[in-house]
Amino acid sequence: MTGALLQVDGLTAGYGAAPVLHDVGLTVQPGEIVAVLGANGAGKTTLLRTLSGLVRSSGGRVLFDGADLAGTKVEHLVRRGIAHVPEGRGVVTELTVDENLRLGGLWRRDRADARKALDEVYELFPPLAQRRTFAGHQLSGGERQMLALGRALVGRPRLLLLDEPSLGLAPKVTGQIMALLRDLRERTGLAVLLVEQNVRSALSIADEGVVLALGRVVARNKASVLRDDADLRHAYLGF
Amino acid sequence: MDRFIYLTFDGLSRGLVYAAFALALVLIWRAARIVNFAQGSMAVAAVYVAYSVTNATGSYWLGFVVALLAGLLLGVLVERVVMRFVDHSSPLNGVVVALGLVLVLQGTLGIIYGNEYQPVETPFSRDAFEVGGIAMLSRYDLFVFAAVGTVVVVLTLLFTRTAIGLRMRAAAFAPDVSRLLGVSVGGMLTLGWALAAAVGSLAGMLVVPTELGVHPTAMDVVFVSAFTAAVVGGLDSPIGAVVGGLIVGLLLSYVSGYIDVTVAPMAILALLVLVLLGKPGGLFSSSKARVA
Ligand SMILES: Nc1ncnc2c1ncn2[C@@H]1O[C@H](COP(=O)(O)OP(=O)(O)OP(=O)(O)O)[C@@H](O)[C@H]1O
Ligand SMILES: [Mg+2]
Numbered sequence: 001m002t003g004a005l006l007q008v009d010g011l012t013a014g015y016g017a018a019p020v021l022h023d024v025g026l027t028v029q030p031g032e033i034v035a036v037l038g039a040n041g042a043g044k045t046t047l048l049r050t051l052s053g054l055v056r057s058s059g060g061r062v063l064f065d066g067a068d069l070a071g072t073k074v075e076h077l078v079r080r081g082i083a084h085v086p087e088g089r090g091v092v093t094e095l096t097v098d099e100n101l102r103l104g105g106l107w108r109r110d111r112a113d114a115r116k117a118l119d120e121v122y123e124l125f126p127p128l129a130q131r132r133t134f135a136g137h138q139l140s141g142g143e144r145q146m147l148a149l150g151r152a153l154v155g156r157p158r159l160l161l162l163d164e165p166s167l168g169l170a171p172k173v174t175g176q177i178m179a180l181l182r183d184l185r186e187r188t189g190l191a192v193l194l195v196e197q198n199v200r201s202a203l204s205i206a207d208e209g210v211v212l213a214l215g216r217v218v219a220r221n222k223a224s225v226l227r228d229d230a231d232l233r234h235a236y237l238g239f
Numbered sequence: 240m241d242r243f244i245y246l247t248f249d250g251l252s253r254g255l256v257y258a259a260f261a262l263a264l265v266l267i268w269r270a271a272r273i274v275n276f277a278q279g280s281m282a283v284a285a286v287y288v289a290y291s292v293t294n295a296t297g298s299y300w301l302g303f304v305v306a307l308l309a310g311l312l313l314g315v316l317v318e319r320v321v322m323r324f325v326d327h328s329s330p331l332n333g334v335v336v337a338l339g340l341v342l343v344l345q346g347t348l349g350i351i352y353g354n355e356y357q358p359v360e361t362p363f364s365r366d367a368f369e370v371g372g373i374a375m376l377s378r379y380d381l382f383v384f385a386a387v388g389t390v391v392v393v394l395t396l397l398f399t400r401t402a403i404g405l406r407m408r409a410a411a412f413a414p415d416v417s418r419l420l421g422v423s424v425g426g427m428l429t430l431g432w433a434l435a436a437a438v439g440s441l442a443g444m445l446v447v448p449t450e451l452g453v454h455p456t457a458m459d460v461v462f463v464s465a466f467t468a469a470v471v472g473g474l475d476s477p478i479g480a481v482v483g484g485l486i487v488g489l490l491l492s493y494v495s496g497y498i499d500v501t502v503a504p505m506a507i508l509a510l511l512v513l514v515l516l517g518k519p520g521g522l523f524s525s526s527k528a529r530v531a
Binding site for chain 1: 412
């Protein structure tokens with residue numbers, strides 16, 4: 001396929017000798033939401049960490065916007081337009097809400113737009129605007145998720161790597177986050193690689209789905225097709 | 240009463256030096272989770288450089304500036320060449336490497352400069368002037384107040400008001416997340432070591448002339464006092480380091496003045512043990528925030 005925003009082929013990676021990911025391939029088109037599904041330990045987090053360089057790959061190729069990401073330092077990823085919101089949210093709990101958000105835009109040359117993006121995040125998440133001087137550890141789980149997501153948006157990414165945004169959140173809050181992702185995609189063309197345990201809500205907003213089992217891709221299809229595939233759901237997704 | 244006032248000022252003046260040195264320990268602890276046991280030897284090395292420069296040029300101030308720069312450079316070297324390659328999976332590794340560094344530095348300085356105390360001049364008189372008949376402070380004490388005060392203000396502004404300070408704090412608290420947000424965590428670590436070593440060198444420059452002079456082990460005793468100050472303050476907290484430094488300085492001054500100088504080191508150890516037993520997180524520990 002040409003023009004893919006993210007193209008992953010034959011990716012193999014792990015911690016130490018035994019690989020966790022085997023020959024993983026997937027594609028994210030600009031403005032597309034792709035869900036990565038799979039049981040605990042399937043390798044979803046490892047996949048995102050390998051894409052952003054926190055885990056080193058031992059084989060395969062990752063193209064972002066046509067350019068090979070091999071050798072790109074983790075800290076240069078945001079400059080390419082990739083934001084990774086890690087599992088467990090990654091709010092720096094010792095810093096305030098405002099400091100966390102500013103951190104998301106420090107790398108940007110365009111200071112005026114970084115400030116504008118920060119204001120937009122406060123508009124998008126009013127609870128954060130009311131808690132600018134709160135330390136990260138004083139926030140609720142949902143507020144932390146808003147903060148982590150908002151901080152990524154301050155960098156105006158083209159691709160969001162999002163690891164289990166629904167973790168520990170009430171269904172209603174999860175629904176709001178999913179709605180927000182869909183909305184962002186419509187407004188800004190943001191593409192999302194969405195790792196989720198919550199298969200229903202992930203497939204409700206995704207265009208495509210990739211199912212991982214024991215580090216291998218066992219299914220790759222339209223979200224609507226995966227939703228209706230009862231055998232697959234029973235075998236790998238548990239509902 | 241006169242004596243009490245004198246001892247109090249004396250204690251505050253010493254305490255500020257310990258505060259500066261403890262601040263250097265806290266800077267590295269926050270950045271790298273290492274207690275830099277080589278801090279004293281690194282500071283002595285910088286003081287020797289200043290000593291050479293001052294002897295060669297006759298200018299105390301040139302030596303002073305060069306000492307701070309030498310400290311910066313030594314901090315960069317120690318982090319880039321040594322500490323970066325230490326496996327931090329066990330906290331003991333860093334300690335052992337730092338102690339090894341102490342031996343290397345002290346040995347090298349001994350070979351170059353000899354193992355005798357060499358008196359070092361002060362830029363200002365150390366005679367206390369009297370106010371209403373009470374001996375209070377010397378000009379040198381005022382210089383110490385100003386120097387340490389400047390360091391505290393500059394570091395506070397750096398960490399709370401600047402983008403670099405925000406990066407340094409984030410990199411220390413959450414390295415992976417910071418890298419994902421574009422922060423060069425390795426660069427911040429180097430900067431932390433450089434700053435800490437420069438502050439440690441300043442403390443060395445301030446304290447060495449007030450004791451026996453410069454010697455490869457001249458900072459060993461100061462290290463113990465400053466380490467105690469840092470532990471009292473909680474190792475994590477710059478404010479704690481300053482308050483801890485003042486507590487240790489006052490304690491040393493009162494014990495030396497009212498009991499005996501020889502008891503002073505015992506008092507420091509007693510304080511260290513008391514704090515470790517009673518409040519191991521220190522008086523200003525931010526460990527609550529970390530747990531949450
Ligand atoms: N830091 C690590 N060191 C060694 N092995 C690891 C490490 N992190 C994960 N693993 C292993 O890699 C495999 C995949 O883990 P990963 O975290 O990628 O799974 P996941 O799909 O994200 O699971 P979950 O849904 O529970 O978050 C697991 O078997 C896990 O034990
Ligand atoms: Mg995971």
